[in-house]
Amino acid sequence: MIISTSTTTTTMMMMMNLSLNLDHPGNILLLQHQQPQQQSHFYESDIMIRSNHNRFNDNNNYNYATIINYDPNNNDHLNHQQQQQQHSLQLMSPTTFLSATIILTIVTILATPSNILVIWVVVKTPTLRIKAVNMLIVNLCLLDLIASLLDLPLIWIILHFNYNHIRFDRIICNFQLFIHHLTISGQLLSFASVGYERYHTVSNPFDKEKVRKITHFLVINIWLLAILIPALELQFAPDTIDYAFCTRSIRGTGHLGILFIMLPFGLVCFLFVAYFYARIVTLVKKHCKNVNTTCRKYVSVTFGNGTDISNGSELPSIYGEVCVLDSRNRSLGKRKIEAETAKRSFFVIVSFVAFTLPYPLTIIIERIMNYQNQQPQPDQKSLWFELEYCLNVMSLLSSAFNPIIYGLANRQFRNAFNKICHRYYRRYKSRDYI
Numbered sequence: 001m002i003i004s005t006s007t008t009t010t011t012m013m014m015m016m017n018l019s020l021n022l023d024h025p026g027n028i029l030l031l032q033h034q035q036p037q038q039q040s041h042f043y044e045s046d047i048m049i050r051s052n053h054n055r056f057n058d059n060n061n062y063n064y065a066t067i068i069n070y071d072p073n074n075n076d077h078l079n080h081q082q083q084q085q086q087h088s089l090q091l092m093s094p095t096t097f098l099s100a101t102i103i104l105t106i107v108t109i110l111a112t113p114s115n116i117l118v119i120w121v122v123v124k125t126p127t128l129r130i131k132a133v134n135m136l137i138v139n140l141c142l143l144d145l146i147a148s149l150l151d152l153p154l155i156w157i158i159l160h161f162n163y164n165h166i167r168f169d170r171i172i173c174n175f176q177l178f179i180h181h182l183t184i185s186g187q188l189l190s191f192a193s194v195g196y197e198r199y200h201t202v203s204n205p206f207d208k209e210k211v212r213k214i215t216h217f218l219v220i221n222i223w224l225l226a227i228l229i230p231a232l233e234l235q236f237a238p239d240t241i242d243y244a245f246c247t248r249s250i251r252g253t254g255h256l257g258i259l260f261i262m263l264p265f266g267l268v269c270f271l272f273v274a275y276f277y278a279r280i281v282t283l284v285k286k287h288c289k290n291v292n293t294t295c296r297k298y299v300s301v302t303f304g305n306g307t308d309i310s311n312g313s314e315l316p317s318i319y320g321e322v323c324v325l326d327s328r329n330r331s332l333g334k335r336k337i338e339a340e341t342a343k344r345s346f347f348v349i350v351s352f353v354a355f356t357l358p359y360p361l362t363i364i365i366e367r368i369m370n371y372q373n374q375q376p377q378p379d380q381k382s383l384w385f386e387l388e389y390c391l392n393v394m395s396l397l398s399s400a401f402n403p404i405i406y407g408l409a410n411r412q413f414r415n416a417f418n419k420i421c422h423r424y425y426r427r428y429k430s431r432d433y434i
Contacts, residue, residue, distance in 0.1 A: 173246035195276035
């Protein structure tokens with residue numbers, strides 16, 4: 001049966017007037033006029049359609065001849081169409097869902113209580129409260145709390161909604177993207193600020209007032225830049241992986257915001273951190289060497305009768321009345337504390353790099369492989385997408401490990417925490433006796 005027309009309206013009228021028996025397979029030839037910059041699509045949910053377009057010239061008007069091979073028992077086209085629709089939407093596999101859930105559970109258990117504990121110890125302890133570096137540590141814990149109390153629940157909800165094929169509102173998706181990049185930017189700036197403050201403290205240990213003013217200036221700039229950078233990142237929101245999973249859109253593989261904003265910004269911050277900590281290590285080694293040399297040459301023991309005993313004497317170490325001013329040990333102890341602080345901050349930075357660096361590194365590897373392979377398969381795209389999403393969620397682990405490293409590795413924090421616990425325990429016991 002052949003149906004020929006030059007307009008869509010005439011075609012529909014002729015098809016309505018003709019009685020077609022679609023219970024048996026057959027060929028139908030449709031001649032349809034080409035619309036400018038439009039392509040005509042014929043979709044049917046219950047049949048298979050295979051088309052072959054042949055163009056011919058009829059009175060200087062270009063038309064399309066479509067041969068439709070109809071078979072009511074063949075559903076291959078429907079299955080292929082469903083597969084294309086699944087690949088066009090960013091859905092989540094059970095493996096990715098399980099991995100992301102495990103990561104979020106670990107962050108939930110560790111991040112919130114540990115950050116609250118560090119802030120509570122600093123606020124309750126005057127000796128910790130007056131130190132400039134602890135101001136930056138509290139600021140870092142506040143950023144981690146924002147990540148655990150705002151970013152983490154939104155990611156958890158988006159994760160379950162995507163797995164259950166439910167779309168989120170774009171306003172909520174933009175808000176989650178803003179909070180996520182605010183915490184990451186704030187952490188990067190906090191690490192750079194801690195390195196800068198430690199360098200000034202080690203190089204100028206007696207100029208505490210200047211270091212405190214510098215710390216206040218750094219905290220203000222951390223929040224200003226941490227708000228500005230996510231605002232720029234929102235300009236590339238449709239190309240981010242968080243937005244794609246939130247809205248279940250077909251985009252999210254460009255990573256323009258990560259490649260052109262977050263990655264250069266992170267590299268600049270880590271260059272500053274590497275420079276300041278290299279200077280700290282150099283200053284500590286130089287000072288310790290000078291202290292050891294001075295003490296070997298000039299340290300002596302003076303007795304009550306005025307006799308001086310040199311280091312090479314065979315007399316007992318304690319004899320008569322001894323008056324020793326052990327400046328060497330005090331200086332070394334002070335520098336040891338500074339070195340431990342620098343080492344502890346270095347461990348925090350290493351943990352942050354271990355949790356955050358794999359995500360942009362995977363993006364770069366994917367871009368290189370896609371450049372070599374011009375047409376990657378849909379399954380390959382889906383695998384890269386889900387791997388990048390898991391690595392993106394893994395960056396939240398730094399919010400959980402930062403306070404643990406500061407709290408467990410710092411003897412001053414442990415002593416202050418024990419004193420606070422004993423204080424409240426004594427108050428509790430005194431109430432029992434009343």
